[in-house]
Amino acid sequence: MVSIDHVAHRVLTYIPYVLVLIDMRYEGVKCGKDGSVDNHMEMGKKLLAAGQLADALSHFHAVVDGDPKNYMAYYRRATVFLAMGKSKSALPDLSRVIELKPDFTSARLQRGNLLLKQGRLDEAESDFKKVLKSNPNDKEEKEAKSQLTKSDEIQRLVAQAQSSFSSQDYMTAAAHVTVHLAECFIQMGEMGKAISDLKAASKLKNDNTQAFYKLSTIYYNLGDHEMSLNEVRECLKLDPDHKQCYSHYKQVKKLNKQIQSAEELIQEQRYEEAVNKYEAVMKTEPRVQHFALLAKERICHALTQGQQASRAISVCSEVLQSDPENVNVLKNRAEAYVQDEQYEEAIKDYETAAKHSENDRQIKEGLERAQRLLKQSQKRDYYKILGVKRTAQKKEIIKAYRKLAQQWHPDNFQDPEEKKKAEKKFIDIAQAKEVLTDPEMRTKFDHGEDPMDPESQQSHHQHFHGGFHGFQGFNPFGSGPFSFKFNFN
Numbered sequence: 128m129v130s131i132d133h134v135a136h137r138v139l140t141y142i143p144y145v146l147v148l149i150d151m152r153y154e155g156v157k158c159g160k161d162g163s164v165d166n167h168m169e170m171g172k173k174l175l176a177a178g179q180l181a182d183a184l185s186h187f188h189a190v191v192d193g194d195p196k197n198y199m200a201y202y203r204r205a206t207v208f209l210a211m212g213k214s215k216s217a218l219p220d221l222s223r224v225i226e227l228k229p230d231f232t233s234a235r236l237q238r239g240n241l242l243l244k245q246g247r248l249d250e251a252e253s254d255f256k257k258v259l260k261s262n263p264n265d266k267e268e269k270e271a272k273s274q275l276t277k278s279d280e281i282q283r284l285v286a287q288a289q290s291s292f293s294s295q296d297y298m299t300a301a302a303h304v305t306v307h308l309a310e311c312f313i314q315m316g317e318m319g320k321a322i323s324d325l326k327a328a329s330k331l332k333n334d335n336t337q338a339f340y341k342l343s344t345i346y347y348n349l350g351d352h353e354m355s356l357n358e359v360r361e362c363l364k365l366d367p368d369h370k371q372c373y374s375h376y377k378q379v380k381k382l383n384k385q386i387q388s389a390e391e392l393i394q395e396q397r398y399e400e401a402v403n404k405y406e407a408v409m410k411t412e413p414r415v416q417h418f419a420l421l422a423k424e425r426i427c428h429a430l431t432q433g434q435q436a437s438r439a440i441s442v443c444s445e446v447l448q449s450d451p452e453n454v455n456v457l458k459n460r461a462e463a464y465v466q467d468e469q470y471e472e473a474i475k476d477y478e479t480a481a482k483h484s485e486n487d488r489q490i491k492e493g494l495e496r497a498q499r500l501l502k503q504s505q506k507r508d509y510y511k512i513l514g515v516k517r518t519a520q521k522k523e524i525i526k527a528y529r530k531l532a533q534q535w536h537p538d539n540f541q542d543p544e545e546k547k548k549a550e551k552k553f554i555d556i557a558q559a560k561e562v563l564t565d566p567e568m569r570t571k572f573d574h575g576e577d578p579m580d581p582e583s584q585q586s587h588h589q590h591f592h593g594g595f596h597g598f599q600g601f602n603p604f605g606s607g608p609f610s611f612k613f614n615f616n
Contacts, residue, residue: 164193171203180211198227202234214241232263236271243278252278336362340372343379350417352383382411382418389425398433402426420449424456431459431466434518439463454484461493466517470501499575507580509559509572517573521564528560 171186184207190200201220208217218241224234239254255278258271339362347355356379362372385408392401405422412418423446430439443460446453461476477494484490510517513527535553540546558579562568568578 164190164197167193168197168200168203175203175207175210180207183207184211196227198224198231201227202231205234205237209237214244217241230261232258232261232267235261236263236267239271239274243274248278248282336365336369336372339365340369340375343372343375347375347379348415348417350415350421352379352386352418355379356383378412382408385411386421393425393429393432396432398429398435401429402433405429416449420446424453427456427459427463431463434466436463436466440467452483454480454487454490457483458487458490458493461497465493465497465500468500468504468517470497470504473497474501496575503572503575503577507555507577509562512555512559513563515563519563524560524563528556531556532560 167186167189171183171190174180174183174186184204187200187204187207190197191204194200201223205217205220205224208214208220218238221234221238221241224231225238228234235254236258239251239258242248242251242254252275255271255275258267259275263271339358343355343358343362346352346358356376359372359376359379362369363376366372385404389401389404389408392398392404405426408422409419423442427439427443427446430436430442440460440463443456443463446456447460450456457476457480461473461480464470464473464476474494474497477490477497480487480490481494510519513524513531515524515527519527532553535549535556537546537549537553540549562572562578571578
């Protein structure tokens, strides 16, 4: 006899397959050829969006096999090839798309970019020119014009190299070829190799202003404003009237001056002015992402140093979305979280930072402090007792103390239980004032140590050891059996 458990197990085994069939049914999958092609296309798109490139590719292969005239299938497959870094495989698919649908501007633009990277300049220029004639949108028009300019520049360098070679001016020919190679590396995103070649080109030919200009623009686009300024100055030494170098020099010099000024303001602890200056940096150069990130990173730091915790957390978080392993920003946000009393979040940031910078003493100390403060926050918090922020000045602390001391003076309560509660509250208020108005004690408390806790500070003199009745002196609030001494200094 078959057991019920065994039958149930077999039924459960088939449930996933049933769910898949139901899913396919509601996805509109049909049994014929067209349905299969549509299904593969949809699955390919979903997998591509999910980043599962190999699986997406297999589905687009199936669509191409099932419907060889489906231009979108070739375009999708080319997109996957490009995402996988297989540009040689993407090129035939893009050509097939253009063959099937000549007015597909995006495909032609992508093919032009690939041809340019491969050095097939005439074919690339043909594609870019056809894009410009096909009524493109603003973005496509801008990209086509930009790429066409680059192609023209490379063509010019090649012609100059050939001319120099024909004249047996091999040094100049080598310099032009090196610049040409650097342009290719720039197109390929190999900035390190481009810089290396351009530096070599600048030495091969004494008056190679183009090499210095290219070097300056590369450093600028990488966010290195100081190196960019150095290289463009070299260009102007060779030719003070060089239009491109002079125009670029003015831009870099302005940006460099703003950044230096902002850093000086940070050193002088004029943090709000530094924030304004770095905001001006982003307006001066809105196109280069590296400068925007640099500005926001330093704004994050300035706001943290200026105790603007909420603003600092917001800006720091924005930077970390683009650069999640930025140790400096992680440390700054952690400190801002501490200021905002979000100790668990601070601990997370310090731990993440520690993974990327194991020997950073500042991270280790910050983490230990955040852990102590978290533990402390679960006990007695003198700032909360007085109802003031951690950034409160001494006058604000004394004002809050006076108000609460008057409110919780035991003479105000007649009921024995209420009077007992008031006594305890009054001692807490007095201790809070004692700690927060003493710079040394406050510093210890801010670092997670409680100067009034025997376990935390065994050697520390306990001012309130004798309890509420240990106070001696006068009562500034009126008569009664209790006497206290208040220091409003």
